[in-house]
Amino acid sequence: MTSQRKRTAILISGRGSNMRALIEAARVPAFPAEIALVLSNRPDAAGLAFAKENGIACAAVDHKIYAGREEFERSMQVLLDLHRIEIICLAGFMRMLTPWFIGQWQGALINIHPALLPAYRGLDTHRRALDDGVKIHGCTAHFVVPAMDEGPIIAQAAVAVLDSDTPETLAARVLAQEHVIYPAALERLAAGRLQVQGNRVFCEDGSGALPAPLRVPAAS
Structure with missing residues (x-):
């Protein structure tokens, strides 16, 4: 076969x-x-x-x-x-x-970004998140479009921002989640399970239906 x-x-x-x-x-x-x-x-x-x-x-x-x-x-x-x-x-x-x-x-080029898009496009995302005092940060797997760090979102994972966090400690926890959602995003794309409607991405459940967008549980 x-x-x-x-x-x-x-x-x-x-x-x-x-x-x-x-x-x-x-x-x-x-x-x-x-x-x-x-x-x-x-x-x-x-x-x-x-x-x-x-x-x-x-x-x-x-x-x-x-x-x-x-x-x-x-x-x-x-x-x-x-x-x-x-x-x-x-x-x-x-x-x-x-x-x-x-x-x-188009439709076959994906990226992983260390922030919960559309927030914190570009570089130095962890320091910027800490400077803004946000309580939730994370990462995003998305399709690539000509505009930087835009494109339909395939998956996101959130991490809590701790009072003791530095950019380095926050980056390490976010990176661990990148390693989870990026393979998951590739798996779904390669299996032909993703459907893009406008700027939203839906993951087929195998029955041909288009349920809610793919979600990954938040991690502490």
């Missing part, structure tokens, strides 16, 4: 913490996605070594040698086509993507 697992690429720029969580999840034979490529814009990204040690094809396309973003992305696209990629997961990929590239992967 031919495997129907979706060939998935993970794009990284650094150590690839979420990449590791996705690779671990995909070790399960029943997981509907296969991690077929890890691609980085930095040849020295630490995550490449981990992927190679785990028998996953790796590649680096150094953005610094290209005149512009689209030229860089077209080189990435060649590699993605070569590896017959069907889904892309951004995992700490620190490059803004152009509308051209995003358009090539």
Whole structure:
């Protein structure tokens, strides 16, 4: 019987913490996605070594040698086509993507963001949340659209903000939840269970119905 697992690429720029969580999840034979490529814009990204040690094809396309973003992305696209990629997961990929590239992967390009979108788009989310005195923080898995840190939300997980928190301690608890919801989001996308209606994402329950959006219990 031919495997129907979706060939998935993970794009990284650094150590690839979420990449590791996705690779671990995909070790399960029943997981509907296969991690077929890890691609980085930095040849020295630490995550490449981990992927190679785990028998996953790796590649680096150094953005610094290209005149512009689209030229860089077209080189990435060649590699993605070569590896017959069907889904892309951004995992700490620190490059803004152009509308051209995003358009090539509409509905098949997802990201994990360390905040409860639409709050705290951009960088330094944990410090900003502490500075604002919020009591709930978290992370979001979402489809990628041209606007930064926007796009239909697939899953979110919340963590309580403690009085003793620093940006580092808060980041560590949020990261643990990223490692839970990102593989869950990929699993549902690869299985064809997600439906987008406007800006909302629904997860089919197997009967063809569209119940409430996927929810992950809050974690302390």
